[in-house]
Amino acid sequence: MTETLFEALRLVVVVDYQLLAIVALSLRVSLSALAIGVLIGVPVGAAIAVQRFPGRGALIVVLNAMMGLPSVVVGVIVYLLLSRSGPFGEFGLLFSPAAMIFAQTLLVVPLIAAVSRQIVEDAWNDYAPELTLIGVRRWDAVVLLIADCRFSLSLAALAGLGRAMSEVGAVMIVGGNIDGFTRVMTTAIALETSKGNLALSIALGMVLICLILMLNALAYGLRCWALRRVG
Protein backbone atom coordinates (compact mmCIF):
# COMPACT_ATOMS: atom_id res chain seq x y z
CA MET A 1 0.00 0.00 0.00
CA THR A 2 2.84 2.46 0.78
CA GLU A 3 4.32 1.54 -2.59
CA THR A 4 1.00 2.46 -4.20
CA LEU A 5 0.94 5.75 -2.36
CA PHE A 6 4.43 6.58 -3.59
CA GLU A 7 3.44 5.70 -7.15
CA ALA A 8 0.44 8.04 -6.90
CA LEU A 9 2.62 10.81 -5.50
CA ARG A 10 5.21 10.25 -8.21
CA LEU A 11 2.50 10.51 -10.90
CA VAL A 12 1.37 13.83 -9.45
CA VAL A 13 4.76 15.32 -8.64
CA VAL A 14 6.65 14.22 -11.74
CA VAL A 15 4.05 15.68 -14.06
CA ASP A 16 3.68 12.86 -16.52
CA TYR A 17 2.82 14.17 -20.00
CA GLN A 18 0.83 11.06 -20.95
CA LEU A 19 -1.16 11.24 -17.72
CA LEU A 20 -1.87 14.94 -18.30
CA ALA A 21 -3.29 14.16 -21.75
CA ILE A 22 -5.53 11.47 -20.25
CA VAL A 23 -6.71 13.82 -17.48
CA ALA A 24 -7.34 16.57 -20.05
CA LEU A 25 -9.44 14.23 -22.19
CA SER A 26 -11.42 13.05 -19.15
CA LEU A 27 -12.20 16.67 -18.32
CA ARG A 28 -13.02 17.60 -21.90
CA VAL A 29 -15.42 14.69 -22.39
CA SER A 30 -17.15 14.86 -19.01
CA LEU A 31 -17.43 18.67 -18.82
CA SER A 32 -18.84 18.79 -22.37
CA ALA A 33 -21.40 16.14 -21.46
CA LEU A 34 -22.18 18.07 -18.29
CA ALA A 35 -22.67 21.39 -20.16
CA ILE A 36 -25.09 19.78 -22.62
CA GLY A 37 -26.72 17.85 -19.76
CA VAL A 38 -27.37 21.05 -17.77
CA LEU A 39 -28.70 22.90 -20.81
CA ILE A 40 -31.21 20.12 -21.49
CA GLY A 41 -31.78 18.59 -18.05
CA VAL A 42 -32.46 21.69 -15.93
CA PRO A 43 -35.16 23.24 -18.19
CA VAL A 44 -36.81 19.85 -18.74
CA GLY A 45 -36.81 19.09 -15.01
CA ALA A 46 -38.14 22.56 -14.12
CA ALA A 47 -40.87 22.35 -16.76
CA ILE A 48 -42.07 18.99 -15.43
CA ALA A 49 -42.01 20.44 -11.89
CA VAL A 50 -44.30 23.38 -12.70
CA GLN A 51 -46.54 22.14 -15.51
CA ARG A 52 -49.47 19.75 -15.04
CA PHE A 53 -50.27 17.30 -17.83
CA PRO A 54 -51.61 13.76 -18.23
CA GLY A 55 -49.03 11.05 -17.59
CA ARG A 56 -46.89 13.39 -15.46
CA GLY A 57 -46.65 10.93 -12.57
CA ALA A 58 -45.51 8.13 -14.86
CA LEU A 59 -42.96 10.44 -16.50
CA ILE A 60 -41.52 11.35 -13.09
CA VAL A 61 -41.19 7.68 -12.14
CA VAL A 62 -39.44 6.90 -15.44
CA LEU A 63 -37.14 9.92 -15.06
CA ASN A 64 -36.23 8.96 -11.49
CA ALA A 65 -35.60 5.36 -12.56
CA MET A 66 -33.35 6.54 -15.39
CA MET A 67 -30.97 7.97 -12.78
CA GLY A 68 -29.91 4.33 -12.49
CA LEU A 69 -29.50 3.80 -16.23
CA PRO A 70 -26.66 1.24 -16.57
CA SER A 71 -23.76 2.94 -18.35
CA VAL A 72 -22.83 -0.25 -20.19
CA VAL A 73 -26.34 -0.43 -21.73
CA VAL A 74 -26.08 3.19 -22.86
CA GLY A 75 -22.66 2.28 -24.28
CA VAL A 76 -24.02 -0.59 -26.36
CA ILE A 77 -26.99 1.50 -27.62
CA VAL A 78 -24.74 4.40 -28.64
CA TYR A 79 -22.32 1.90 -30.21
CA LEU A 80 -25.11 0.47 -32.39
CA LEU A 81 -26.37 3.96 -33.29
CA LEU A 82 -22.96 5.33 -34.29
CA SER A 83 -21.52 2.18 -35.89
CA ARG A 84 -20.92 2.40 -39.64
CA SER A 85 -23.69 -0.17 -40.01
CA GLY A 86 -26.03 1.85 -37.75
CA PRO A 87 -28.40 4.75 -38.50
CA PHE A 88 -25.79 7.47 -37.88
CA GLY A 89 -22.86 5.54 -39.33
CA GLU A 90 -22.15 7.97 -42.15
CA PHE A 91 -20.71 10.51 -39.71
CA GLY A 92 -17.95 8.11 -38.65
CA LEU A 93 -18.20 9.12 -34.99
CA LEU A 94 -17.64 5.74 -33.32
CA PHE A 95 -14.33 5.43 -31.41
CA SER A 96 -13.99 9.22 -31.02
CA PRO A 97 -14.28 11.70 -28.14
CA ALA A 98 -17.51 13.02 -29.71
CA ALA A 99 -19.08 9.55 -29.31
CA MET A 100 -17.98 9.51 -25.67
CA ILE A 101 -19.53 12.95 -25.05
CA PHE A 102 -22.76 11.74 -26.67
CA ALA A 103 -22.92 8.62 -24.48
CA GLN A 104 -22.16 10.50 -21.25
CA THR A 105 -24.75 13.14 -22.14
CA LEU A 106 -27.39 10.40 -22.34
CA LEU A 107 -26.30 9.29 -18.87
CA VAL A 108 -26.35 12.70 -17.18
CA VAL A 109 -29.48 14.28 -18.74
CA PRO A 110 -31.99 12.09 -16.83
CA LEU A 111 -30.02 12.47 -13.60
CA ILE A 112 -29.89 16.27 -13.83
CA ALA A 113 -33.53 16.48 -14.96
CA ALA A 114 -34.74 14.27 -12.11
CA VAL A 115 -32.85 16.16 -9.39
CA SER A 116 -33.83 19.56 -10.89
CA ARG A 117 -37.47 18.48 -11.02
CA GLN A 118 -37.51 17.80 -7.28
CA ILE A 119 -35.70 21.02 -6.36
CA VAL A 120 -37.89 23.25 -8.54
CA GLU A 121 -41.08 21.45 -7.50
CA ASP A 122 -40.33 22.10 -3.81
CA ALA A 123 -39.83 25.81 -4.60
CA TRP A 124 -43.00 25.85 -6.72
CA ASN A 125 -44.99 24.35 -3.85
CA ASP A 126 -43.73 27.16 -1.61
CA TYR A 127 -44.34 30.05 -4.00
CA ALA A 128 -47.21 28.88 -6.22
CA PRO A 129 -49.98 30.90 -4.42
CA GLU A 130 -48.01 34.15 -4.52
CA LEU A 131 -46.82 33.68 -8.09
CA THR A 132 -50.36 32.88 -9.25
CA LEU A 133 -51.74 35.84 -7.31
CA ILE A 134 -49.49 38.37 -9.04
CA GLY A 135 -50.40 36.80 -12.39
CA VAL A 136 -47.16 35.01 -13.31
CA ARG A 137 -47.82 32.47 -16.07
CA ARG A 138 -46.48 28.95 -15.61
CA TRP A 139 -43.80 29.14 -18.31
CA ASP A 140 -42.51 32.37 -16.77
CA ALA A 141 -42.55 30.66 -13.40
CA VAL A 142 -40.27 27.93 -14.84
CA VAL A 143 -37.66 30.56 -15.76
CA LEU A 144 -38.09 32.46 -12.49
CA LEU A 145 -37.75 29.36 -10.34
CA ILE A 146 -34.63 28.15 -12.23
CA ALA A 147 -33.04 31.53 -11.52
CA ASP A 148 -34.22 31.47 -7.92
CA CYS A 149 -33.02 27.90 -7.24
CA ARG A 150 -29.70 28.28 -9.08
CA PHE A 151 -27.63 27.49 -6.00
CA SER A 152 -29.59 24.35 -5.17
CA LEU A 153 -29.55 23.35 -8.84
CA SER A 154 -25.76 23.42 -8.80
CA LEU A 155 -26.04 20.20 -6.79
CA ALA A 156 -27.81 18.57 -9.75
CA ALA A 157 -24.90 19.64 -11.95
CA LEU A 158 -22.35 18.24 -9.47
CA ALA A 159 -24.20 14.93 -9.35
CA GLY A 160 -24.07 14.85 -13.15
CA LEU A 161 -20.36 15.63 -13.12
CA GLY A 162 -19.72 12.82 -10.66
CA ARG A 163 -21.65 10.37 -12.81
CA ALA A 164 -19.83 11.38 -15.98
CA MET A 165 -16.32 11.41 -14.49
CA SER A 166 -16.70 8.04 -12.78
CA GLU A 167 -18.40 5.88 -15.41
CA VAL A 168 -16.34 3.42 -17.42
CA GLY A 169 -18.89 1.16 -19.16
CA ALA A 170 -20.06 3.58 -21.83
CA VAL A 171 -16.76 5.30 -22.73
CA MET A 172 -14.97 1.94 -22.96
CA ILE A 173 -17.43 0.64 -25.57
CA VAL A 174 -17.97 3.76 -27.70
CA GLY A 175 -14.46 5.19 -27.31
CA GLY A 176 -12.53 1.94 -27.70
CA ASN A 177 -9.89 3.01 -25.13
CA ILE A 178 -7.52 4.08 -27.95
CA ASP A 179 -4.13 5.14 -26.60
CA GLY A 180 -3.60 8.87 -27.04
CA PHE A 181 -7.06 9.44 -28.54
CA THR A 182 -9.97 8.08 -26.48
CA ARG A 183 -8.24 6.80 -23.33
CA VAL A 184 -9.65 8.51 -20.23
CA MET A 185 -8.91 8.02 -16.52
CA THR A 186 -11.48 5.28 -15.92
CA THR A 187 -10.57 3.22 -19.00
CA ALA A 188 -6.86 3.61 -18.19
CA ILE A 189 -7.56 2.22 -14.71
CA ALA A 190 -9.49 -0.73 -16.18
CA LEU A 191 -6.60 -1.43 -18.59
CA GLU A 192 -3.91 -1.34 -15.90
CA THR A 193 -6.01 -3.65 -13.72
CA SER A 194 -6.27 -6.18 -16.54
CA LYS A 195 -2.50 -6.01 -17.00
CA GLY A 196 -2.16 -7.01 -13.37
CA ASN A 197 -0.67 -3.58 -12.59
CA LEU A 198 -2.76 -3.15 -9.46
CA ALA A 199 -0.47 -0.58 -7.83
CA LEU A 200 -0.64 1.69 -10.87
CA SER A 201 -4.46 1.25 -11.04
CA ILE A 202 -4.85 2.41 -7.47
CA ALA A 203 -2.46 5.29 -8.08
CA LEU A 204 -4.48 6.41 -11.11
CA GLY A 205 -7.65 5.95 -9.05
CA MET A 206 -6.28 8.29 -6.39
CA VAL A 207 -5.48 10.87 -9.05
CA LEU A 208 -9.05 10.60 -10.39
CA ILE A 209 -10.58 10.94 -6.93
CA CYS A 210 -8.40 14.01 -6.24
CA LEU A 211 -9.52 15.48 -9.56
CA ILE A 212 -13.21 15.06 -8.68
CA LEU A 213 -12.50 16.52 -5.23
CA MET A 214 -10.79 19.53 -6.80
CA LEU A 215 -13.69 20.14 -9.19
CA ASN A 216 -16.12 20.05 -6.26
CA ALA A 217 -13.95 22.39 -4.21
CA LEU A 218 -13.88 24.75 -7.18
CA ALA A 219 -17.68 24.60 -7.46
CA TYR A 220 -18.05 25.25 -3.73
CA GLY A 221 -15.67 28.20 -3.85
CA LEU A 222 -17.53 29.62 -6.83
CA ARG A 223 -20.80 29.25 -4.98
CA CYS A 224 -19.51 31.06 -1.88
CA TRP A 225 -18.12 33.83 -4.02
CA ALA A 226 -21.39 34.19 -5.94
CA LEU A 227 -23.43 34.15 -2.72
CA ARG A 228 -21.35 37.00 -1.32
CA ARG A 229 -21.65 39.04 -4.49
CA VAL A 230 -25.31 38.65 -5.33
CA GLY A 231 -26.74 37.32 -2.08
Place this chain on the structure above:
Amino acid sequence: MANRIRSLMAGVGLGLGLTLAASLPLAAEETLVVASTTSTEQSGLFSWIIPRFEQASGIKVRIVAVGTGQAIDIGRRGDADVLLVHDREAEEKFVAEGFGTQRKDVMYNDFIFVGPKDDPARLAAAGGAQGAFKAIAASGQGFISRGDKSGTHAAELRLWKAAGIDPKALPGYKETGSGMGPTLNMAAAINAYTLADRATWGAFKNRRELVMVLDGDPALFNPYSVIPVNPARHPHVKARAAQQFSDWLTSDTGREAIASFRADGQQVFFPNSKK
Protein backbone atom coordinates in the same frame (compact mmCIF):
# COMPACT_ATOMS: atom_id res chain seq x y z
CA MET B 1 -32.80 39.15 -13.23
CA ALA B 2 -33.65 38.43 -16.87
CA ASN B 3 -30.37 40.03 -17.87
CA ARG B 4 -28.45 37.85 -15.48
CA ILE B 5 -30.12 34.73 -16.87
CA ARG B 6 -29.36 35.86 -20.41
CA SER B 7 -25.68 36.40 -19.66
CA LEU B 8 -25.55 33.07 -17.82
CA MET B 9 -27.06 31.30 -20.83
CA ALA B 10 -24.63 33.12 -23.15
CA GLY B 11 -21.73 31.97 -20.96
CA VAL B 12 -22.86 28.36 -20.96
CA GLY B 13 -23.51 28.53 -24.71
CA LEU B 14 -20.05 29.92 -25.36
CA GLY B 15 -18.41 27.24 -23.22
CA LEU B 16 -20.39 24.58 -25.05
CA GLY B 17 -19.42 25.98 -28.45
CA LEU B 18 -15.76 25.95 -27.45
CA THR B 19 -15.82 22.37 -26.19
CA LEU B 20 -17.62 21.18 -29.32
CA ALA B 21 -15.14 23.03 -31.53
CA ALA B 22 -12.32 21.36 -29.61
CA SER B 23 -13.95 18.00 -30.26
CA LEU B 24 -13.90 18.37 -34.04
CA PRO B 25 -11.18 16.21 -35.55
CA LEU B 26 -8.29 17.96 -37.22
CA ALA B 27 -8.45 16.45 -40.67
CA ALA B 28 -4.78 17.05 -41.43
CA GLU B 29 -3.21 13.61 -40.97
CA GLU B 30 -4.45 10.27 -42.19
CA THR B 31 -5.60 7.90 -39.48
CA LEU B 32 -6.07 4.16 -39.56
CA VAL B 33 -8.30 2.26 -37.14
CA VAL B 34 -6.90 -1.19 -36.29
CA ALA B 35 -9.15 -3.62 -34.43
CA SER B 36 -6.91 -6.06 -32.63
CA THR B 37 -6.59 -8.28 -29.62
CA THR B 38 -5.82 -7.62 -25.99
CA SER B 39 -2.73 -9.86 -26.15
CA THR B 40 -0.98 -7.68 -28.74
CA GLU B 41 -1.86 -4.47 -26.88
CA GLN B 42 -1.31 -5.55 -23.29
CA SER B 43 1.98 -7.33 -23.95
CA GLY B 44 3.35 -4.00 -25.19
CA LEU B 45 3.95 -5.21 -28.78
CA PHE B 46 1.98 -2.33 -30.29
CA SER B 47 3.82 0.38 -28.40
CA TRP B 48 6.98 -1.19 -29.84
CA ILE B 49 6.01 -1.62 -33.52
CA ILE B 50 3.31 1.03 -34.16
CA PRO B 51 5.55 4.11 -33.74
CA ARG B 52 7.91 2.52 -36.29
CA PHE B 53 5.06 2.07 -38.79
CA GLU B 54 3.76 5.59 -38.13
CA GLN B 55 7.17 7.05 -38.77
CA ALA B 56 7.70 5.07 -41.97
CA SER B 57 4.23 5.73 -43.41
CA GLY B 58 3.11 9.07 -41.96
CA ILE B 59 -0.17 7.35 -41.02
CA LYS B 60 -1.52 7.75 -37.48
CA VAL B 61 -2.69 4.41 -36.07
CA ARG B 62 -5.54 4.02 -33.59
CA ILE B 63 -5.73 0.64 -31.87
CA VAL B 64 -8.99 -0.73 -30.53
CA ALA B 65 -7.90 -3.73 -28.45
CA VAL B 66 -10.70 -6.25 -27.78
CA GLY B 67 -11.15 -10.03 -28.02
CA THR B 68 -10.76 -11.54 -31.50
CA GLY B 69 -14.51 -12.25 -31.71
CA GLN B 70 -15.39 -8.61 -31.05
CA ALA B 71 -12.56 -7.36 -33.29
CA ILE B 72 -13.95 -9.38 -36.21
CA ASP B 73 -17.44 -8.03 -35.48
CA ILE B 74 -16.07 -4.47 -35.49
CA GLY B 75 -14.57 -5.19 -38.93
CA ARG B 76 -17.81 -6.74 -40.15
CA ARG B 77 -19.71 -3.59 -39.16
CA GLY B 78 -17.14 -1.43 -40.95
CA ASP B 79 -15.95 0.30 -37.78
CA ALA B 80 -12.28 -0.52 -38.36
CA ASP B 81 -10.06 -0.34 -41.45
CA VAL B 82 -7.93 -3.40 -40.76
CA LEU B 83 -7.84 -6.38 -38.37
CA LEU B 84 -4.90 -8.06 -36.64
CA VAL B 85 -6.40 -11.14 -34.99
CA HIS B 86 -5.85 -14.80 -34.09
CA ASP B 87 -8.66 -17.23 -34.86
CA ARG B 88 -7.98 -18.93 -38.18
CA GLU B 89 -11.48 -20.39 -38.63
CA ALA B 90 -13.29 -17.09 -37.95
CA GLU B 91 -10.77 -15.19 -40.12
CA GLU B 92 -11.35 -17.46 -43.11
CA LYS B 93 -15.10 -17.08 -42.69
CA PHE B 94 -14.70 -13.28 -42.53
CA VAL B 95 -12.79 -13.23 -45.83
CA ALA B 96 -15.06 -15.83 -47.50
CA GLU B 97 -18.11 -13.69 -46.70
CA GLY B 98 -16.47 -10.77 -48.48
CA PHE B 99 -15.80 -8.58 -45.42
CA GLY B 100 -12.03 -8.75 -45.78
CA THR B 101 -9.86 -8.43 -48.87
CA GLN B 102 -7.03 -10.81 -48.08
CA ARG B 103 -5.75 -12.67 -45.01
CA LYS B 104 -1.99 -12.69 -44.55
CA ASP B 105 0.09 -14.51 -41.93
CA VAL B 106 1.99 -12.05 -39.73
CA MET B 107 3.46 -13.84 -36.74
CA TYR B 108 2.77 -16.41 -34.09
CA ASN B 109 3.20 -16.80 -30.41
CA ASP B 110 2.07 -19.74 -28.34
CA PHE B 111 -0.33 -20.62 -25.58
CA ILE B 112 1.00 -21.84 -22.28
CA PHE B 113 -0.58 -23.50 -19.28
CA VAL B 114 -0.35 -21.39 -16.15
CA GLY B 115 -1.14 -22.83 -12.74
CA PRO B 116 -0.27 -23.17 -9.04
CA LYS B 117 3.42 -23.45 -8.21
CA ASP B 118 3.06 -26.95 -6.67
CA ASP B 119 1.15 -28.16 -9.79
CA PRO B 120 -1.42 -30.40 -7.99
CA ALA B 121 -2.81 -31.82 -11.29
CA ARG B 122 0.74 -32.75 -12.44
CA LEU B 123 0.49 -30.91 -15.78
CA ALA B 124 4.25 -30.75 -16.12
CA ALA B 125 4.23 -34.52 -16.57
CA ALA B 126 1.16 -34.61 -18.84
CA GLY B 127 3.20 -34.62 -22.05
CA GLY B 128 1.10 -32.17 -24.04
CA ALA B 129 -2.04 -30.07 -24.30
CA GLN B 130 -4.48 -32.98 -24.53
CA GLY B 131 -2.86 -34.76 -21.62
CA ALA B 132 -2.93 -31.53 -19.62
CA PHE B 133 -6.67 -31.06 -20.09
CA LYS B 134 -7.26 -34.72 -19.18
CA ALA B 135 -5.14 -34.26 -16.04
CA ILE B 136 -7.10 -31.15 -15.01
CA ALA B 137 -10.41 -32.97 -15.55
CA ALA B 138 -9.25 -36.07 -13.64
CA SER B 139 -7.82 -34.13 -10.70
CA GLY B 140 -10.88 -31.89 -10.26
CA GLN B 141 -8.61 -28.84 -10.01
CA GLY B 142 -9.92 -25.38 -10.86
CA PHE B 143 -9.62 -24.04 -14.40
CA ILE B 144 -10.44 -20.45 -15.38
CA SER B 145 -11.68 -19.98 -18.95
CA ARG B 146 -11.86 -16.70 -20.86
CA GLY B 147 -15.42 -17.48 -21.99
CA ASP B 148 -15.43 -14.37 -24.21
CA LYS B 149 -15.21 -15.78 -27.76
CA SER B 150 -11.67 -14.47 -28.07
CA GLY B 151 -8.98 -16.26 -30.08
CA THR B 152 -7.61 -17.76 -26.86
CA HIS B 153 -11.07 -18.96 -25.84
CA ALA B 154 -11.62 -20.52 -29.28
CA ALA B 155 -8.27 -22.33 -29.04
CA GLU B 156 -9.08 -23.57 -25.54
CA LEU B 157 -12.44 -24.98 -26.66
CA ARG B 158 -10.79 -26.75 -29.63
CA LEU B 159 -8.28 -28.36 -27.27
CA TRP B 160 -10.97 -29.55 -24.82
CA LYS B 161 -12.84 -31.06 -27.75
CA ALA B 162 -9.71 -32.80 -29.01
CA ALA B 163 -9.22 -34.25 -25.52
CA GLY B 164 -12.81 -35.52 -25.61
CA ILE B 165 -13.90 -33.59 -22.52
CA ASP B 166 -16.93 -31.36 -22.00
CA PRO B 167 -15.43 -28.65 -19.75
CA LYS B 168 -18.85 -27.30 -18.69
CA ALA B 169 -19.46 -30.57 -16.85
CA LEU B 170 -16.35 -30.07 -14.67
CA PRO B 171 -16.96 -28.69 -11.16
CA GLY B 172 -13.79 -26.56 -11.17
CA TYR B 173 -14.46 -24.91 -14.56
CA LYS B 174 -15.26 -21.17 -14.41
CA GLU B 175 -15.82 -18.75 -17.31
CA THR B 176 -14.87 -15.14 -16.59
CA GLY B 177 -16.25 -13.68 -19.83
CA SER B 178 -13.40 -11.19 -19.87
CA GLY B 179 -9.94 -10.48 -21.25
CA MET B 180 -6.69 -12.37 -20.63
CA GLY B 181 -5.62 -9.98 -17.86
CA PRO B 182 -8.78 -10.22 -15.72
CA THR B 183 -8.75 -14.00 -16.26
CA LEU B 184 -5.15 -14.20 -15.01
CA ASN B 185 -6.08 -11.96 -12.07
CA MET B 186 -8.81 -14.43 -11.11
CA ALA B 187 -6.59 -17.48 -11.58
CA ALA B 188 -4.00 -15.80 -9.34
CA ALA B 189 -6.63 -14.97 -6.73
CA ILE B 190 -7.96 -18.53 -6.37
CA ASN B 191 -4.76 -20.34 -7.41
CA ALA B 192 -6.28 -22.17 -10.39
CA TYR B 193 -5.06 -23.26 -13.83
CA THR B 194 -5.67 -21.29 -17.01
CA LEU B 195 -4.57 -21.18 -20.64
CA ALA B 196 -2.79 -17.93 -21.50
CA ASP B 197 -0.85 -16.54 -24.42
CA ARG B 198 2.86 -16.24 -23.68
CA ALA B 199 2.95 -12.52 -24.50
CA THR B 200 0.28 -11.42 -22.02
CA TRP B 201 1.75 -13.72 -19.37
CA GLY B 202 5.19 -12.20 -20.01
CA ALA B 203 3.90 -8.71 -19.29
CA PHE B 204 1.55 -9.71 -16.45
CA LYS B 205 2.49 -8.30 -13.04
CA ASN B 206 0.05 -9.78 -10.50
CA ARG B 207 1.25 -13.44 -10.63
CA ARG B 208 1.19 -14.31 -6.92
CA GLU B 209 1.60 -18.14 -6.69
CA LEU B 210 1.16 -18.79 -10.43
CA VAL B 211 3.89 -20.16 -12.66
CA MET B 212 4.03 -21.49 -16.19
CA VAL B 213 3.53 -25.26 -15.85
CA LEU B 214 3.49 -26.48 -19.47
CA ASP B 215 4.47 -25.20 -22.90
CA GLY B 216 5.96 -26.33 -26.20
CA ASP B 217 3.20 -28.58 -27.63
CA PRO B 218 2.74 -27.74 -31.36
CA ALA B 219 -1.02 -27.83 -30.70
CA LEU B 220 -0.51 -24.65 -28.67
CA PHE B 221 0.68 -22.70 -31.70
CA ASN B 222 -1.11 -19.32 -31.94
CA PRO B 223 -0.92 -17.64 -35.36
CA TYR B 224 -1.91 -14.00 -35.99
CA SER B 225 -3.09 -12.64 -39.33
CA VAL B 226 -3.74 -9.21 -40.81
CA ILE B 227 -6.90 -8.61 -42.87
CA PRO B 228 -7.81 -5.25 -44.48
CA VAL B 229 -11.57 -4.62 -44.39
CA ASN B 230 -13.09 -4.86 -47.88
CA PRO B 231 -13.92 -1.41 -49.37
CA ALA B 232 -16.46 -3.15 -51.63
CA ARG B 233 -18.49 -3.81 -48.46
CA HIS B 234 -17.66 -0.60 -46.63
CA PRO B 235 -16.71 2.15 -49.12
CA HIS B 236 -15.59 4.56 -46.37
CA VAL B 237 -12.69 2.39 -45.12
CA LYS B 238 -9.17 3.62 -45.71
CA ALA B 239 -8.27 0.78 -48.03
CA ARG B 240 -4.95 2.20 -49.19
CA ALA B 241 -3.66 2.87 -45.67
CA ALA B 242 -4.94 -0.55 -44.53
CA GLN B 243 -3.08 -2.25 -47.37
CA GLN B 244 0.04 -0.25 -46.47
CA PHE B 245 -0.25 -1.52 -42.88
CA SER B 246 -0.67 -5.11 -44.07
CA ASP B 247 2.30 -4.78 -46.46
CA TRP B 248 4.51 -3.22 -43.78
CA LEU B 249 3.75 -5.88 -41.16
CA THR B 250 4.74 -8.60 -43.64
CA SER B 251 7.80 -6.75 -45.01
CA ASP B 252 11.41 -7.26 -43.87
CA THR B 253 11.17 -4.08 -41.76
CA GLY B 254 7.94 -5.26 -40.14
CA ARG B 255 9.35 -8.73 -39.47
CA GLU B 256 12.43 -7.21 -37.82
CA ALA B 257 10.28 -4.89 -35.69
CA ILE B 258 8.17 -7.84 -34.46
CA ALA B 259 11.18 -10.09 -33.83
CA SER B 260 13.02 -7.42 -31.83
CA PHE B 261 10.17 -6.95 -29.33
CA ARG B 262 10.82 -8.33 -25.83
CA ALA B 263 8.31 -8.98 -23.04
CA ASP B 264 9.86 -9.76 -19.67
CA GLY B 265 13.21 -10.14 -21.44
CA GLN B 266 12.19 -12.78 -23.96
CA GLN B 267 10.95 -12.87 -27.53
CA VAL B 268 7.24 -13.76 -27.55
CA PHE B 269 6.15 -12.99 -31.13
CA PHE B 270 7.80 -14.73 -34.07
CA PRO B 271 7.21 -13.31 -37.56
CA ASN B 272 6.07 -15.96 -40.06
CA SER B 273 4.91 -13.92 -43.05
CA LYS B 274 5.83 -15.32 -46.45
CA LYS B 275 8.61 -13.49 -48.27
